[in-house]
Amino acid sequence: QVHLVESGGRLVQAGGSLRLTCVASGRSFSDYTKAWFRQAPGNEREFVAAISGNGVTSKLVDSVKGRFTISRDNAKNTVYLQMDSLKPEDTAVYYCASTLKYSIGSNYYLPHGYEYWGQGTQVTVSS
DSSP, X not given: OEEEEEEOOOEEETTXXXXXXXXXXXXXXXXXXXXXXXXXXXXXXXXXXXXXXXXXXXXXXXXXXXXXXXXXXXXXXXXXXXXXXXXXXXXXXXXXXXXXXXSOOTTTTSGGGOSEEOOOEEEEEEO
C-alpha cells in the first residue's frame, strides 16, 4: 500500500509560480514511478508529468513543457511539481499518483497506469 498526500495548491495570478508537493508513505517509495495528473471541472483527468523511481527519466505533457518541472527526493519520500509561468488554463485539481513499477511504462499518460492516488490539491490561476 502507498499513501499519497498532496499540498501546495492555492490561488495565484497568471504568470506566477507554485510548487506542489506529494509526500508518500507505505511501501518502498524510492522504487516506484510517480506522476502528476490534473482535472478541471467537466474534463477528464489529464496527465501532466511523470518521473521514474530513480529520478533519471521524466515525461511532461506538451502543454507544460518549458514551464513545469517534476522532481523527487527519495530521502524525503517526496515528489515535487514546480509550476512557473502559470496560465488560467492550468486551473484544476492536481493529483499525485504512484505505480508499482521501477521505470516509466508505455502507458505513463493514462490514469489506469497508476495504482495509488492522493486526494488532490486545488490550483486556481486568475487572469
